[in-house]
Amino acid sequence: MSDLLERLRGRGWRLTAQRRVVAEVLDGEHVHLTADEVHARAVGRLPEISRATVYNTLGExxxxxxxxxxxxxxxxxxxxxxxxxxxxxxxxxxxxxIRDVHPLGDPLAALPEAERFGFTVSGAEITYRGLCPQCTNRP
Incomplete structure (x- = not known):
């Protein structure tokens, strides 16, 4: 479970009703919603929330x-x-x-010095691709 609401409160981010609802919709484990999905779920909790407010809040x-x-x-x-x-x-x-995964090892260590081309590497994003069980089993 993410701790998004807790983090936002800790930063002193002004939690209007609209911002709180967007944060509540996003809170959870393996949550990877599109802006339209966030809006649809937010409307279920706060019917007057606009699509623009959701997009602006996500951008912030x-x-x-x-x-x-x-x-x-x-x-x-x-x-x-x-x-x-x-x-x-x-x-x-x-x-x-999309699922969050936690592979073993340091992805930065997998990049040899010769392949860094003088860059000071500060992070790595690795994306694994494949078919989920539902798509694998489709006729």
Missing amino acids: LVCIGEVLEVATDGRAKRYDPNAHHAHQHLICSGCGA
Whole structure:
């Protein structure tokens, strides 16, 4: 479970009713919703929330580093609240489902010095792709 609401309160981020609802919708484990999915769920909790408010709130959360934006091969961007928990992503090439994974080892160590081309490497994003069980079993 992500601790998004707790982190936002700790930062003193002004939690209006709309912002709180967006954060509540995003809170959880393996949450990778599109902006439209966030809006649809938010409307269920706060019917008057606008699509623009959801998009603006997501943009703010990404800018302040509390939510990650995950882009997947031409599909809609998804929003991941687990910005402060080291993880990689496993993406289904069929339906686009995303799961957080925690591979063993340091991905930075896997990049040899000769392949760094003088860069001071500060991070690595690894994306695993494959078919989920539902897509594997489709006729």
